[in-house]
Amino acid sequence: MRTIVVRPACETDFNFAFDRIISAGGGLIERLLGGGRQEMARKVMQVLWTAEPNPFYYQASLIAELNGTPAGLLTSFDVGTSSCADLPLSLLIRAGGIKLVAYHCLHPLLGIQSQRLTARTSDEWYINFIATAPCYQGLGVGNVLMQEASHQARQAGIPKCSLFVEPSNTRAIQLYQKHGFVEQYYLKKPVPFIKMTAATI
Template sequence: MEIRAARPEDAPQVVPLFIQAMGGIADTLAGSDQPQEVRAFMSDFFQQPANRLSYQNTLVAEENGQIVGSVILYHGRKVAMLDQPIIDRLRALKNDPHITLDKEAEEDEWYIDTLSVAPGYGGRGIGTALLRAAEERARTIEPTRIALLVDSDNQRAYRLYQYLNYQQDAVVHITHHPYLHMTKKLVDV
């Protein structure tokens, strides 16, 4: 297995992983609950630079030419800039200038937006390898702390993050659903 930076042409394999990980949040970002529209939105934004879903913020795990996992990572202080293209699209689509997105990341942390492993590849260490690669990328650029949100109902993922030394420090509501905010120091202060 190789972990590498994503490329725009990875969209057909990566977008289903994003949707799998995001669930209803993907519908919210796309402004639609129609699967074809959600896929088209995700694919379009993945292939563009300078937004939260961009290939620029994505690492993929590849095995025998097949993408078997992905992780989106960016710094919290860039959230407003990365979300703006999505907000602009939603405002135009819904004809509502007041649309905003729920806050997921703090400005003093790296944020793992989405982590996903392809069906049939779970339990093989791919998610752990992607998390460690994301941590290493963040550590080499600006070592502070890294954070993620986990669905409060997803005990398997919660246990994995605890095992990897992430600690819960808050509960955050995204689209009216509770998520546990977990952080990990990247360096000793």
């Protein structure tokens, strides 16, 4: 019998969370945090994981465990009021140094898109990352995490959830549609993403 339990993430979940975030990011995370290199992105995210609130902060994340083993990750927050929606330049410098900031300056579309991914609205609970480990896909982990995100939004009195997904990730899109998400608009550059939203109340 499979038992899925959702718990708050902790500092020691970093390696599991990083692998899930990389798999869900469509290459954007390597560019945003690592100047195009995954190993650099790992070092930067390791700082962000335990720094003050930011989009990669562990205290905004939940871990789904299947029979006691980490199987899925959910990072979400109230995009209108949470400081997790911000990635301040000072924090990016602390985590990645001047080389990473210089990379961002040379790739302005990257900054524009990352800002649009967490654009502040007063009525959205933003699902920043949701991902299931490959060996646990198809076992209901994603469904449980989607239900948890909707529950968090309702508890906060927020009428809808939003997320971004790569157009090529048809499996994830089918999961989101199953939970009532519909396409709102399309971002093309530097990485293509579809914004989807669903009512929670």
